[in-house]
Amino acid sequence: MKNLILTTAALALVSGMAMAQTVRMGTEGAYPPYNFINDAGEIDGFERELGDELCKRAELTCEWVKNDWDSIIPNLVSGNYDTIIAGMSITDERDEVIDFTQDYIPPTASAYAAASEDVDLKGGVVAAQTATIQAGYIAESGATLVEFATPEETIAAVRNGEADAVFADKDYLVPIVEESNGELMFVGDDVPLGGGVGMGLRESDGELRAKFDAAITSMKEDGSLNELIRKWFGDEVPVYE
The missing domain is CATH 3.40.190.10 (Periplasmic binding protein-like II)
Incomplete structure (x- = not known):
């Protein structure tokens, strides 16, 4: 009887582990x-x-x-x-x-952010993260797409002049634009994607x-x-x- 009880308890423990x-x-x-x-x-x-x-x-x-x-x-x-x-x-x-x-x-919307209001979103250089829906959109927009592995690099590209604008999820860009003290701003229209x-x-x-x-x-x-x-x-x- 004791062995049976122990066996039953062991089976219950194994069953509980499998469920987790x-x-x-x-x-x-x-x-x-x-x-x-x-x-x-x-x-x-x-x-x-x-x-x-x-x-x-x-x-x-x-x-x-x-x-x-x-x-x-x-x-x-x-x-x-x-x-x-x-x-x-x-x-x-x-x-x-x-x-x-x-x-x-x-x-939600995707958006452009740039260091100046006077940027050419249709014919300029736009940064986006590799393998995103934003990169795919820019590739077909007529602008020159520059892709980066990380979102931080897309922002850096705008700040150092490598790109005219960045295109990304607006949710991601909002705090960056707000904390830039006017260095970055939203430009153009929001674009619904996905x-x-x-x-x-x-x-x-x-x-x-x-x-x-x-x-x-x-x-x-x-x-x-x-x-x-x-x-x-x-x-x-x-x-x-």
Whole structure:
């Protein structure tokens, strides 16, 4: 009887461990306020807080993995982590390679920022981060595209005169423009791009996608997702109705 009880307890422990599935969350760590590395050297930002809450609601254990943007999809596909949660816009092109959850940020605008109002956005030189929907847009706009591996480099290109303007998510540019003390300014019209921001997963991981979809839905329904969006992006950004 004692052996039976011990065996049953051991099986229960193994079962409980199996239920606590560990999911590796891949992010860039270089795109504030979506994701960044804080002073303690840890991944931080809107998506860190969101991802931890989604894993809690889905009864998953999160481990965070930092990966450069230009290889973030290939390394998901090859199994170096299980999700992408990195400010990635949902597009048809990306959806051919990976799968997406529903969006956790509604479709937002992209914008131009420059050091002068008198810039030629149609025929000038515009900086954008490699492998982004913004880079794809500029490549077809008639302007000369210069691509950089990190968003910080796109801003530096404008400041040092290598580019006339930078084109990026407006959510990313707003604090940079505001903190530049007039050195940088928004120019031209905002441009709506993409189908919102979602989590990327391997196409074979339908069960995991369903768990995160359910968790995102629950945060939309109880209002906590809108609260988190406003906390990190301010009161002027689009939220869910």
